[in-house]
Amino acid sequence: LNPLPSDYQPEEPPLEPRVEDVYNEHVAMVWRGLRRLGVAEANIEDAVQDVFLVVHRRLSAFEGRSEMKTWLYGIAVRVAKDHRRSQTRQAHKEERLAQFSTLDPSGGASPVEAVEQREANQALHSILAQMDDEQREVLVLVDMEELPMREAADALRLNVRTCQRRLRTARAVFEEKVTQHLALGGRSNP
Amino acid sequence: MKPLSPNARRLIELTQGQDVPNASSRSRVARSLSGRIASGVIVGAAGTSIPAAAASLGSAGVGLGAAIAKSVLVVCVTGAVATTGYLKLRTPRPPTVQPRPAPATVSLPSAPAPTIQTPPAPALPVPDPTPRKSARLAPRPEPKVVAPRPVDHLHDEAEALRSVQQALRDGQAPQALRLLDAQDVRFRGGLLQQERAAARVLALCQTGAVARARAQAEDFQTRWPRSALIARIRFACWKP
Numbered sequence: 001l002n003p004l005p006s007d008y009q010p011e012e013p014p015l016e017p018r019v020e021d022v023y024n025e026h027v028a029m030v031w032r033g034l035r036r037l038g039v040a041e042a043n044i045e046d047a048v049q050d051v052f053l054v055v056h057r058r059l060s061a062f063e064g065r066s067e068m069k070t071w072l073y074g075i076a077v078r079v080a081k082d083h084r085r086s087q088t089r090q091a092h093k094e095e096r097l098a099q100f101s102t103l104d105p106s107g108g109a110s111p112v113e114a115v116e117q118r119e120a121n122q123a124l125h126s127i128l129a130q131m132d133d134e135q136r137e138v139l140v141l142v143d144m145e146e147l148p149m150r151e152a153a154d155a156l157r158l159n160v161r162t163c164q165r166r167l168r169t170a171r172a173v174f175e176e177k178v179t180q181h182l183a184l185g186g187r188s189n190p
Numbered sequence: 191m192k193p194l195s196p197n198a199r200r201l202i203e204l205t206q207g208q209d210v211p212n213a214s215s216r217s218r219v220a221r222s223l224s225g226r227i228a229s230g231v232i233v234g235a236a237g238t239s240i241p242a243a244a245a246s247l248g249s250a251g252v253g254l255g256a257a258i259a260k261s262v263l264v265v266c267v268t269g270a271v272a273t274t275g276y277l278k279l280r281t282p283r284p285p286t287v288q289p290r291p292a293p294a295t296v297s298l299p300s301a302p303a304p305t306i307q308t309p310p311a312p313a314l315p316v317p318d319p320t321p322r323k324s325a326r327l328a329p330r331p332e333p334k335v336v337a338p339r340p341v342d343h344l345h346d347e348a349e350a351l352r353s354v355q356q357a358l359r360d361g362q363a364p365q366a367l368r369l370l371d372a373q374d375v376r377f378r379g380g381l382l383q384q385e386r387a388a389a390r391v392l393a394l395c396q397t398g399a400v401a402r403a404r405a406q407a408e409d410f411q412t413r414w415p416r417s418a419l420i421a422r423i424r425f426a427c428w429k430p
Contacts, residue, residue: 045215049223120204168192
């Protein structure tokens with residue numbers, strides 16, 4: 001063994017991330033992910049809190065074997081599943097109303113552009129809502145949140161091959177519904 | 191694997207700036223979350239760093255400031271990029287339906303200073319400084335603007351709540367109630383009102399004041415019907 005150099009300094013262990021840092025950095029991503037995974041507008045704040053409560057409880061056990069983003073999506077998928085199960089008819093009704101009343105940040109977009117973005121978003125939600133949970137989850141993680149296949153498989157607790165198979169089916173269903181939607185002039189649910 | 195078609199991709203791209211929280215939503219969630227984390231003090235979650243984490247999250251909620259402004263700016267930019275295409279994507283049809291008029295508040299304020307209202311303070315008798323005679327003629331005073339509480343207050347508030355928990359653990363419910371009375375005054379309008387109210391129910395149960403505890407529990411459910419603490423206090427005085 002070579003002797004250690006005289007100026008050797010042991011490497012500082014990496015600092016554990018703090019829940020508030022995770023929140024500040026990732027809340028927008030978690031929020032958007034939960035909405036696309038089917039959490040109603042009326043329940044979104046509760047669902048976001050639930051994700052970060054899990055983060056708070058488990059952060060010390062986060063080993064960094066996966067990316068923080070992947071870990072968070074894994075939690076979000078499960079929280080969204082719980083919320084979808086418990087979402088009441090009232091929440092669905094409020095969701096439909098919310099589509100007409102909530103104002104998404106549209107930056108410096110002109111009024112027409114802002115309407116266009118909102119309508120596109122409504123169309124996306126409408127299409128996602130018609131997909132099976134399994135199809136929606138993989139499509140959201142890979143094609144919308146842009147997780148690599150291996151990380152999406154980790155977040156969904158699937159092996160990569162199964163994840164790929166699901167994605168293939170999900171894309172076909174999504175394509176079909178987008179085509180139907182556009183053929184109807186974007187004004188009706190496919 | 192076959193990639194998505196250009197139309198499908200475009201639809202997704204158009205929505206990239208959507209479904210993100212605005213500054214006030216982020217602040218509100220951070221504040222609720224910090225309260226729920228701090229409530230671990232009452233519901234028995236272990237860990238000494240809870241108040242610190244709660245306080246820090248509170249700071250995330252109260253003082254997001256530059257970080258939020260930055261993220262909102264990013265959203266504005268991505269939103270601005272993704273502004274054309276969806277209407278073009280659609281197959282043209284006779285315009286039987288006009289697009290809805292753009293909402294008046296589509297654009298975010300450029301400086302998204304979080305406008306956080308602290309929860310309503312409990313009504314305390316406040317002496318009226320104005321003479322009764324002139325009060326009738328005077329115009330109604332403007333409602334007070336409640337400033338966000340400084341971050342340190344949340345830390346202090348959570349620490350104070352821990353002393354209540356300690357008293358409850360030691361079986362000193364009267365002491366816990368005295369502490370709660372003092373804290374309700376000291377942290378009037380604070381973030382942990384809900385947790386103090388829950389602790390009060392538990393303390394009353396411990397003293398044997400079952401009727402008062404149940405009344406307080408009902409009041410709690412009315413004020414915070416969606417609170418996670420309801421499950422904890424609902425059967426607080428229940429004896430198997």
